[in-house]
Amino acid sequence: MARIELRNVQKRWAGATAVERIDLAIDDGAFVAVLGPSGCGKTTTLLMLAGIYSPTSGDIAFDGARVNDVEARDRNVGIVFQSYALYPSMSVLENILFPLRFAKVGRAEGERRAREIAALVRIEALLERRPSQLSGGQQQRVALARALVKRPRLLLLDEPLSNLDASLRLTMRTEIRRIQRELGVTTILVTHDQIEATTMADRIVVMNAGGVEQEGTARDLYERPATLFVATFVGSPPINVFDGVAAGDTVRVRDATLPLSSSAAGEVVVGIRPESVRANGNGMPARIAAVEPMGREVLYTAEGALGAIRFVEAGADARLREGDEVALDYASRDVLLFDKASGRRLETRIVS
């Protein structure tokens, strides 16, 4: 197992920069999720850790030693690709045995380990099949087995759940979590799905446009997002945002003026999470514009003084209807302010 560090890593291709700058340290045995939209550089970072790509500048270190030049095959890294990348001409068992050919493991020992791993990921019955005869979920587990059979020091997962259907996703989430805990292998998961990230990983790194936006636990990201991007990316339904202008002790959003806890100036973005908004009769007047039942809760969109604002109410049935006049209340301390130009969150808050 290994402690992984990326120091000022940059990856540039001929035309574009995939990764601007990454500084990251991942402890031995940790389960970290790299969360970000497509194109943000997360897969590139993963492949650099595996040794498939080389950083243009910066260092990648395993246990403190620089490994930039070490080939992928010498790093003992297990990687599960988004497409699973199973070798089509080999059976499942041969796929799993493949890494052991190069680890100088005897045939008998190799088969024993392969079957052990196959049992761990529950594919013992499929060993003689070809990849084309497997379902998506089964292929993924084969890929996982192949990655784990060589007892890697680092496990890399590239969007492991994105190709699975909802129920399978749930199962595999728990499975992967369980396997990681049992084996204690340092694991890095790359995904664009915040649910995946928050439910599986201990720590989350949010990336955007080739750089790290914030790193922390799910709670840190949710309650204290460092930037507007993190605030909008983490949290479902997404945070409500309103443009405003701060002048001294107040901030003006459309026609409303709100007092600030400390002075600020310039263009700002005000963020209010749907979960903190209540239609309880006292507060800002608004009119319901849309009603979307989401099963467990109902998502309302209302037009108010600040603009369009979303909020949720628990329960399967919609209490309000389109056109209803309501009064929306929100807790001031839940309101976040961001500097519009840089996207950074400001420490100042709204006072009630």
Added chain:
Amino acid sequence: MHAPTLTAAPARADGADWAALALRARWRRTAEQSALLAFLLAVSIPILLPYFWMVVISFTARSGGVSTSVLWAACAIIVPAVMIYCVVHLIAPSTRVRLVAALVLLVATIALLIALVGPALHVANYRFLWRRNIVEEIRSKATAGGQFPSVWIAFRNSLALALSETVIILAVASLAAYYVSRFAFRGREAFLQGLLVLHAFPAMTLIIPLFLILHWIGLLDTIVGVMLVLATIELPFYVFVLKGFFDAVPWDIEMSAMTDGATRRQAFRLVVLPQVRVGLIAVGVFAFIRAWEEYIFVRTMLIENTHWVMSLYLYWVSDDIMGVDYGIVAAVSVFYVLPSLLLYVFCQKYLTQMTIGGIRG
């Protein structure tokens, strides 16, 4: 169900010697790439050298045998220059250094070439371009090839042959490809399969009966006859290529043209054809080059030496004065190769578009 626990991996001392692995990796990479490069260079030289030699001969040889001194002199200058650049390219820290080095080497090479090789250069071998009877001059007698025409007549004939064949192919193949792509007619499947079989069938085996057929319909020893034969032989391939292009044009365009009042044929001509422009250019260029380079059918079907084309011209010139004046033969070769080479280089973008069922031709 209790999942089986994995036998715990031995606690790694993680004594992986990263520095040694990194070093080994760097050596491995260098060794692999060097070996590959050396191999590729070694097998490419036997091909590049003769072509370069041909160009050199055309500019340096005087009557008499062929010599290689100029060739080796030129190589002695060019090869080290290239090798120096390779080394520079590998160790240079930035693109700017590479560019500067390339420029310097280029200038030095040209200067050296001018100095050492320049005096030997002349264009006398190209005089066939402006003097008609070179062969007779050299041999000072009538030649086995018959009365030699000016090279420009052969050039003109080759051009005529290639252009008209291209036009025929484009017309016939695009019409057929469009029809097969758009219309469902009885026997469509059979026609396509038949084309596939014809495409795989070697037409060269039919050269004897083709000769006779041309003779019987009176087209033997005519450019038209050769043209028709060449066009037909390649037709299956081109129909497939163009069909692929037509298939890629969506239906809606023709549909809207026809609802706008156009007939099917007008829709084809005005709306669909422009869309497959790339395919037409690709097929046209390829067909032109093939016709330009054709030798065996031309030799067999044009028997009286009344119609000279470039391939025949070169053949007879070399046959007649080969042992005597290599220079002219080389010059004629260069002149002959140039058009197709230029076309290949400049139309590469189009030529690579040609594919039949996923197999690029």
Added chain:
Amino acid sequence: MPEDGDAMHAFARAQSHRRRANFALFLGPALVLLACFFLAPVIVDLVLAFTDMDRTLAVTTLTLDNFARMTSRDTRLLASLGVTAIFVLCTLGIFNVSFALLLALTTTAVPRALGAFFRAVWLLPRMSPSVVYALLWLWVVDPNERGLLNQVLIHVLGMAPADLRNNHPLVLIILANGFIGASLGMIIFTSAIRSIPEHLFHAARADGAGALAIVRHIVFPALRWPISYMTIHQTLSLLVSFEYILLITGGGPFFDTTVFSLYAYRRAFENGQYAYGAALSLILIVIGVIAALVLWRLMDMRRLLQTPRIEVH
């Protein structure tokens, strides 16, 4: 309304008339050309093989004499078959498939632009006019010490000059045709290698595979079909083509490099024995038809068996 019925009829007739006209306009020319110059020759050759047509281009009788001659009296034919066998097997085995494979593997293992450059170099022979290519070979194997080959032999290897054209003509034609043949396979195999999904290579590298292991486990399985297709295709091509042999050695010295296809051609056009040439060609035509059908079946079956790729996207 009866007028409507008539109008409908007229319309339908015009439609079918237009349909036939379209058929004739679009497909007609192609069909005519193919019939005249592709299908008709096959029939003509079939008939011709049973005649006695000679220099006079006149047919006087129908006879089986051509086949009798082929099977019993023609000793040159036997020699020619031997030459053909050696030529096809050697060129195919050494160049058209094996070397093509090697070129494809090596040019895809170096950076893209470099690989493209070397592939372009190896395409040069195929893309040059045959006359020029043959001429270059003749200059290279020029028997006195001016020839490039002899220059290398004498100055670099310290051997005596060689006269390939007269002493080792088979080697010469194998080399000359091999350089041409390798290029097509190189292109096909390169395109097949390029179409292997990249992540398979990534996975293999992460799994610990070195270059040779990757070639063995990832590249070769993907090349199985192109290799079989190329083998059949190139065997056929080598059996029937003789252009370069004709240009470089003329089939000689005497008949030493006259492969079967060239033998038919020479008998017909050098000796004026058109009927005999046709009979010999008939054999090639039959082989050609069978091979074409096999190739067609292979291509077809491949399409039918096109299983969806493993990637799940």
